[in-house]
Amino acid sequence: MSTMPFGRDEYRGRLERTKTRLREAGLEALFVTDPANMNYLTGYDGWSFYVHQGVLVSLETDQPIWIGREMDANGARATVWLDDENVRSYGDEHVHSPAGKHPMDAVAALLEERGLASARIGVEMDGYYYSARAHERLVHHLPEATFADATLLVGEVRMIKSAREIEYIEQAAAIADAAMQAGFDAMEPGVPESTVAAEIYHTLIEGVDGYGGDYPAIVPLMPSGDHTGTPHLTWSDDPFEAGDPVIVELAGCRHRYHAPLARTAVLGDPTAEMADLADVVLEGLNAALEAVEPGITAERVERAWRETIADYGIEKESRIGYSMGCGYPPDWGEHTASLRPGDRTVLEEDMTFHLIPGVWFDEYGVEISEPFRVTASGAERFSSAPQTLVTI
């Protein structure tokens, strides 16, 4: 308990807002399996999401119940704000046991014990780590219950950040800025990509200003050379070559809160094409940032970008940003609002986004991003990294 990143009142407030949404959705209970949602509601922070686990929120009880593998119950007791009686576990015979017990057998028993066998229960149908089998077992055990999709229910509660959450994202941004610089400092022709990734990782974890870094939900992505058109490849042993373009996308992380950041560099002089593309991306990026204010929709922010780059004959089909914050692998995005046509989410103060309008062609690409917070006076950038195509 001594190491909890938020006070008990903050967790209680999150729980109350979640219960309000449960009531609005006509649900009596919610079984949360997304590790970020589990953390948000209870404080639980461990690398145990490779086995089934979850958090039960019920309208009838004033604390959530954590349930996971027996071996992880100590870790839960060490990190959650809940009373010990609300940390429950299942035996190891449920773990990766193809023909035997399934963890959801124990979850179903818990739901039954709490009088929820015929309740309306929300589950995160499209959340990470809620497998098709997990759902099938739960439905099988509780034939009287009604299951409703609540994939984004907690995510929507999470969108507006508290002062403490903002503070962690600010610390994460300082780490991200330092890690980006460490990567560029290490980059030169002949140096293997893995060596540069090692320097980036070192800074991400050591942190800055006395703040240690957490592991980010996505590893540093670093496509280079003719791979800059492939946004999600990681590093190799290959050495950088003079003239190589390289895109670095990474995130600093504090107490599971992320500040993602992307920059594009060239080892030498950029081609005219690439320098021009970077100028367009930067103009569009700043047009989008300037459009941000409370009350505007997500799609309107995207439109500012789209109209700007259209003047240069460039189109981009994929979204240019998303709501972000607390996260575990494989993603730091919240999956709620996306900056793209059709998304009518209304921006409010203290929502936080990663604006990342990458443009990739088959042969090269440019990504320059800004994590930002919505304030009364517009977008406030978290990062201090220069907005430029970096020349090494």
Add this chain to the structure above:
Amino acid sequence: MSTMPFGRDEYRGRLERTKTRLREAGLEALFVTDPANMNYLTGYDGWSFYVHQGVLVSLETDQPIWIGREMDANGARATVWLDDENVRSYGDEHVHSPAGKHPMDAVAALLEERGLASARIGVEMDGYYYSARAHERLVHHLPEATFADATLLVGEVRMIKSAREIEYIEQAAAIADAAMQAGFDAMEPGVPESTVAAEIYHTLIEGVDGYGGDYPAIVPLMPSGDHTGTPHLTWSDDPFEAGDPVIVELAGCRHRYHAPLARTAVLGDPTAEMADLADVVLEGLNAALEAVEPGITAERVERAWRETIADYGIEKESRIGYSMGCGYPPDWGEHTASLRPGDRTVLEEDMTFHLIPGVWFDEYGVEISEPFRVTASGAERFSSAPQTLVTI
């Protein structure tokens, strides 16, 4: 294609063995969503598993088909052995689009196009990243198809490793050994846990002997002090204190192949209790290693451990090891064989395991592990790390 870690023939062999199992299971096709299985069958290696994607294996076609997000198709073309026509993609409007299209809509259309709309199709019901919603959408779109659980089908093909796979695990073990030592070298009273984690990470990624490291599927786990009873907590900013016990579990990784390793250290002199426990763990560990030979069952290996520690009055409920190899977050385990009572998997040459008989009490714990390969003459250790309770 220049960077493929295995030859085309090796991929073809994997595909043929998978098809044989498909026939045995009476299936016409398999839709693979586990990133490690996708990599195994096609070579695909990107951090894109935060969106839905997969690989389709059909008895009728001589190459698998990769399908994923449009933005990732370039990355697929850059890493797979497949012809370009077998790299398919869906548009960005399918991504994290609560009220709109779902990636499985595109997968269902592909299955239909390939004449599989009324086929018997295997899916990885309990695999990572195959969500309850993903399955529901597929079933909805293909009402004439029959879906069968094939969670471990490819995993079972993966259990016996090729010479090249063994080579990568050996390289990964050299990286793991070096990273473990880097951690212990950095550890001293007053140094924050995050600083030690940063040194470990640096070595894991920089690699050794000219081999760069990949990101491991699980971050280094480093519970210390009274957290050594909590196996899956990560690091914090807190400084190490004199007298602290600390457990380090990490893995070196090469081309997605892992060599996991755990050691326990004490910053100072261990208590008599802890030294005694370490002796028992080591004796049990080696009894299990000595029991390993082709033809023995997984549960018999565990029994050698169990009987040894019983002499000291110690019991342990959880499994003591598992099959391992290629992996992506959140796990490097293969989920096929576990070393525990009831698992009658017969060990064969070139199967690879992580033997990790951790014993945790409420106040402290000891983990000392060995990744090993089954050979004709018994267990061959991958790691050269001394088998000892480490004193800092």
